[in-house]
Amino acid sequence: MRIGIFTDTYPPFINGVSTSILMLEKALKKKGHQVFIVTVNPENMSYKYENYDHIIRIPGIPIGIYDYRLTGIYPIRAINKIKKWNLDVIHSHTEFGIGTFARIIAKQLDVPLVHTYHTMYEDYVHYITKGHFDKSSKKIVEYLTKFYCDKTASELIVPSKKTYDLFKEKYKFEKNVHIVPTGIDVERFYRERLKHDDLLAIKQELGIKPEDFVILYVGRLAKEKSVEVLLESHVNLVKKYPHCKLVIVGSGPDYEHFIQMSIDLKIADSVIFTNAIAWEEVPNYYGIADVFATASKTETQGLTVVEAMAASLPVVCVEDESFRDVVVDGLNGYLFQTKKQYITCMETLIADKEKLFHMQKQARITADEHSLKYYAEKVLDVYHSALEAKRNEKKFIDKVKDVVKRGFDDKP
Numbered sequence: 001m002r003i004g005i006f007t008d009t010y011p012p013f014i015n016g017v018s019t020s021i022l023m024l025e026k027a028l029k030k031k032g033h034q035v036f037i038v039t040v041n042p043e044n045m046s047y048k049y050e051n052y053d054h055i056i057r058i059p060g061i062p063i064g065i066y067d068y069r070l071t072g073i074y075p076i077r078a079i080n081k082i083k084k085w086n087l088d089v090i091h092s093h094t095e096f097g098i099g100t101f102a103r104i105i106a107k108q109l110d111v112p113l114v115h116t117y118h119t120m121y122e123d124y125v126h127y128i129t130k131g132h133f134d135k136s137s138k139k140i141v142e143y144l145t146k147f148y149c150d151k152t153a154s155e156l157i158v159p160s161k162k163t164y165d166l167f168k169e170k171y172k173f174e175k176n177v178h179i180v181p182t183g184i185d186v187e188r189f190y191r192e193r194l195k196h197d198d199l200l201a202i203k204q205e206l207g208i209k210p211e212d213f214v215i216l217y218v219g220r221l222a223k224e225k226s227v228e229v230l231l232e233s234h235v236n237l238v239k240k241y242p243h244c245k246l247v248i249v250g251s252g253p254d255y256e257h258f259i260q261m262s263i264d265l266k267i268a269d270s271v272i273f274t275n276a277i278a279w280e281e282v283p284n285y286y287g288i289a290d291v292f293a294t295a296s297k298t299e300t301q302g303l304t305v306v307e308a309m310a311a312s313l314p315v316v317c318v319e320d321e322s323f324r325d326v327v328v329d330g331l332n333g334y335l336f337q338t339k340k341q342y343i344t345c346m347e348t349l350i351a352d353k354e355k356l357f358h359m360q361k362q363a364r365i366t367a368d369e370h371s372l373k374y375y376a377e378k379v380l381d382v383y384h385s386a387l388e389a390k391r392n393e394k395k396f397i398d399k400v401k402d403v404v405k406r407g408f409d410d411k412p
Contacts, residue, residue, distance in 0.1 A: 027376035112386035162321030183375020216289035221252035229295035286311035
């Protein structure tokens, strides 16, 4: 199958959507399919062709939200190359810019359009409105989301039950919605694949001692990620367990704010901020930790949770639908609702080594269920559904044309 993936975020960008697409591309290629990418040029306002023209980078303008760039909806210079790809299906991963282009070109080429909805946009409205007109802005977001996903896509993919419920219960979406959790390259995070010397070097650089108990957070440092919950809870943990360290990996608009917050809370000595790190280094940071934690309620799936489990880390995360499909409370991690509950969960894992060891094993087992192999198979099933629907649509149109033609031919 020849598959065109249209996205506004792709490596070298590092985020959840970019990782998801990279994993899908890898999984599909491993199964023998050809994958073509249409994405944004992150460097400048020019077209760029890579990997023997299998990747087209379209110029876009910065929009002021992280590193995202917005492209035009009909980049003419890309069309001729895309036509030569002779695509069987187009899979879009964004609703705007390149996503709109995917919708137009799919119609022009008469190929089915599959769409994956990655982002709960209602949780990110504040970046645009700055706190003003949030209610009306969320209604606009709802309208645009429903328009793109309902009116244009043949099949819709969502990564979790949480997102499924958004479309079926709130948006009253009538088309098919397929829950396909993003797969990851789980083997990349296996502890046995990490080099002991690399882990030791990171610990020395961060000032982590052999006896320290390390709680890890990996992700963007922004308001919606609720990192303050981890920091405020850490105040109590470090009083009882001075050897407990919180390592925060990532960057974002509130990076400096959270550093200052740790200073104000007088826990700066036990909280370590690494800033952004290279993609290839991420597994090593999971490798130095004992537990993974997150309080974010804005995830559609939470890939870092699966990555952590692949690294044999139990996960302590906030009670949220996006995590319930992965985290089984008391088996491979804990779900909490309050800071008090979070603290209790962490105290259990710090004090009970046997419990920690048991959860580490269960976490690894859970992660293997999210391998690339299963991910590709589930997405391919959706592609086949879209292709079948397109074939049936063409048969219907041909039949109508035939009836109309016979009607004219039968006229006296």
